[in-house]
Amino acid sequence: MRLEGETAYVTGAGSGLGRAAAERFAEEGATVVASDVDHGAARETADRIEDAGGEAAAHELDVRDAAAFRDAIDATVAEFGLDIVLNNAGIDHDSTDTEELDLETRDRVIDINVKGVWNGCRAAIPHLKEQGSGAIVNTASLAGVIGSPGMSAYSLSKGAVVNYTRAIAAELGPDGIRANAVCPGVTETPMPKEGRSDEEWEQLASRMAEQYPLGRLGRPEDIANAMLYLASDEAAWVTGQALVVDGGFSCA
Secondary structure, eight states: OTTTTOEEEETTTTSHHHHHHHHHHHHTTOEEEEEESSHHHHHHHHHHHHHTTOOEEEEEOOTTOHHHHHHHHHHHHHHTOOOEEEEOOOOOOOOBOGGGSOHHHHHHHHIIIIIHHHHHHHHHHHHHHHHTOEEEEEEOOTHHHHOOTTBHHHHHHHHHHHHHHHHHHHHHGGGTEEEEEEEEOSBSSHHHHTTOOHHHHHHHHHHHHTTSTTSSOBOHHHHHHHHHHHHSGGGTTOOSOEEEESTTGGGO
16 A cells, blocks of 8 residues: 555545545555544544544644644644645635635635645644655645636635745755645536536536546546655655646646
């Protein structure tokens, strides 16, 4: 198993990509600490892992709280050790022209998507430096690579994640720590479905799938497998990269 004996701390693990990654990491032998602002959702993910024979714990965490993030990572290190940090928690916003986007929404997106990633790295880096190894995987987005009209704050935040990941990869490489970002295209998770009926989502998803050369939207396991690769020793010479997983959308 690719992650046997390792511990992974996963944010936004209560649903969507975070849950898929947490379960995939556990399948490969990792002890997973599933964190989410919704403790019940994090606990459900941990229970699913344990029911499948894996080892897991659950933390309630608002990634905007740097002190709470530090305490959560410190507690994880004390109990399990730490090898992998997946900074996955994030939000988007309704498609809106830049001049119409309210500043409260802009700030919330940046606080969670950008500061949350920074807080996670800042909390973990001292521990990873001390042991001289570790893998950081940050969830960015295709929107952070090519931009997305109407999603200005989201694109801004995910572009920041991509470039921040490059910066810390260069900074931390001499300490034996790798850092990479995953940039998914539209994936069938609760986030893009939010506020839409099942019928509305099916119609929208069908229209969007036509824009993807592979003819479908992403599935959570597609992205979880990419995250697993970057977290594993198979990517031992891969750092500072923004791995686009988008069914070919960006080359169409």
